[in-house]
Amino acid sequence: MDIDILDTLYLFQKEHQMAVKTLLMIGGSGMAGGWIKRWTESFSDRVQIVGLCDVLPEVLENQGQTLGLGQDQLFTDFQEAVEKIRADFCGVATPPPFHSPAVIAALEAGMPVICEKPIGDTLEAAKAMVQVSQKTGLPCTIIQNYRYARNKQEIIRIRDEGRLGRLQHIMGRYACDYREYGAWGKNWRHDMEFGLLFEGSVHHFDMLRFLSGGDCETLTGFGWNPEWSSFKHPSSGLYLMRMDNGVHTCYEGNSSAAGITNCWHREHYRLEFEAGCVEIAGGNTVTIHRIGQDPEVYEAPEIPYEGHDHLFDEFLNWLDGGAPSDTRIEDNIKSFALVIAAMETTLDGQPKQIADYLSDLA
Ligand SMILES: NC(=O)c1ccc[n+]([C@@H]2O[C@H](COP(=O)([O-])OP(=O)(O)OC[C@H]3O[C@@H](n4cnc5c(N)ncnc54)[C@H](O)[C@@H]3O)[C@@H](O)[C@H]2O)c1
Missing domain, CATH: 3.30.360.10 (Dihydrodipicolinate Reductase; domain 2)
Structure with missing residues (x-):
């Protein structure tokens, strides 16, 4: 391959890697509110939230306004959210019993996932998540800040x-x-x-x-x-x-x-x-x-990065072809x-x- 083509390929890959990634967030307040603040304040050059799901309509309304999301980007049901929003990845920060169904639905819809600890509420739920991550081959990491x-x-x-x-x-x-x-x-x-x-x-x-x-x-x-x-x-x-x-x-x-x-x-x-x-x-x-x-x-x-910031950075690098997260x-x-x-x-x-x-x- 001649040098010009290699240069073009390199620039394309670099541009591709630098592209802002779209994120579907499941959970909007509590720890999820903290995530949204981090994504928008510290990672705005790398991530854009394009969809939000929360069971509480007032949380959706408040965060939707803050994020500038339209009604078609706000959901109370994660299943509908993963069907309608095709983001580059999905973030899950709901209470533990809701991790497994949301993570599995997102992976099945083709989205890599970053999810709060603990993995799930039962061993069976957690194993089902591991198995779907392995079946789809998509990155899935758990927060251990x-x-x-x-x-x-x-x-x-x-x-x-x-x-x-x-x-x-x-x-x-x-x-x-x-x-x-x-x-x-x-x-x-x-x-x-x-x-x-x-x-x-x-x-x-x-x-x-x-x-x-x-x-x-x-x-x-x-x-x-x-x-x-x-x-x-x-x-x-x-x-x-x-x-x-x-x-x-x-x-x-x-x-x-x-x-x-x-x-x-x-x-x-x-x-x-x-x-x-x-x-x-x-x-x-x-x-x-x-x-x-x-x-x-x-x-x-x-x-360089502490707590959640480290995990967010590591996960984004993984999506760009870097090493898998240690806490995958x-x-x-x-x-x-x-x-x-x-x-x-x-x-x-x-x-x-x-x-x-x-x-x-x-
Ligand atoms: N890593 C840490 O240091 C740390 C600290 C606190 C909490 N957490 C974890 O964060 C997760 C959330 O904890 P929290 O205290 O923020 O909980 P929370 O009760 O505040 O819920 C977070 C959000 O999820 C929404 N939600 C609940 N059920 C939902 C569902 N089925 N679909 C969509 N949205 C739903 C809630 O309305 C809320 O906005 C837990 O897994 C917890 O273990 C981690």
């Missing part, structure tokens, strides 16, 4: 560069004061089954996979609901995991915290390495303890399986082998 924080990324560097030698175990602590009904943003989180696990611990189990660098082999533990809890199901639990790289993890989850809190973005993680231990909690501070020495305290370096659905189901295993061990007190939950997936 907490991985993309400066202090977490620094821990990965400490581990991978072997700065403190080998890692033996990790303690993770989440504790929020949600003793008042409704304190956790929405009433449904207090009423749903195993809200701690599905809405909260899914982040922390995923984080323990991320920080350990392994996948869970065996999970065991307990969950309970204190008499003074504002939840219908266990607000609290202690779970142990043995990972397939030999690292052990221990997780404390508490949505009825009344003393020391480690709530969202301030969860406490302590990693025990061969030559010292590392602690992180809120902010960007990393503390390294070595016996006989003063603690080494420093700010983790900046990262095929990988993230390994974090979601831990929620199901923790729920079952809470109910029957038996240790769970995670392979048993995923053996029927390709």
Whole structure:
């Protein structure tokens, strides 16, 4: 091929990649409202929202006005939305029971999908999503925003560069004061089954996979609901995991915290390495303890994109032919399986082998 043709091809591909992608959003307020703000404020040169679906007409009206959408671009039914709007991709940020039907409908209609955590509300629903993503060959990724924080990324560097030698175990602590009904943003989180696990611990189990660098082999533990809890199901639990790289993890989850809190973005993680231990909690501070020495305290370096912004950028790059998202659905189901295993061990007190939950997936 001569140079002119190669140049033209390159320019065409570049132009094609730079083209603004169209987005159908399912969900318009709550976390979905946050997504819309991000897409329009931080990604307006790469993404344009061309359709919106929400079950609440007032949400549709308000967001429709903000986004300049006509009546033919607003829907109360996701099925109708995916039939009528052919966007470059679809975003789903509704409560968990509505993820699976909307994601599957969007994939079947030919749209790649980016979806909020947890994958779904049941293992069957989540597996159906994985299977449709595999069948259609379309990208599907799940939000795990907490991985993309400066202090977490620094821990990965400490581990991978072997700065403190080998890692033996990790303690993770989440504790929020949600003793008042409704304190956790929405009433449904207090009423749903195993809200701690599905809405909260899914982040922390995923984080323990991320920080350990392994996948869970065996999970065991307990969950309970204190008499003074504002939840219908266990607000609290202690779970142990043995990972397939030999690292052990221990997780404390508490949505009825009344003393020391480690709530969202301030969860406490302590990693025990061969030559010292590392602690992180809120902010960007990393503390390294070595016996006989003063603690080494420093700010983790900046990262290009944090939280959702990282995931949005990574997903758009994937659509342009870049690497698949680290939290693509095929990988993230390994974090979601831990929620199901923790729920079952809470109910029957038996240790769970995670392979048993995923053996029927390709
Ligand atoms: N990644 C995070 O840090 C984080 C934080 C909070 C919530 N979330 C996740 O975001 C999702 C939404 O949580 P939320 O608190 O924003 O919920 P929410 O109850 O506020 O619902 C979000 C929006 O979805 C709409 N909606 C509900 N059912 C719908 C349906 N069937 N079709 C279309 N729209 C529908 C609601 O009207 C609302 O506008 C959940 O999966 C939750 O786990 C993630």
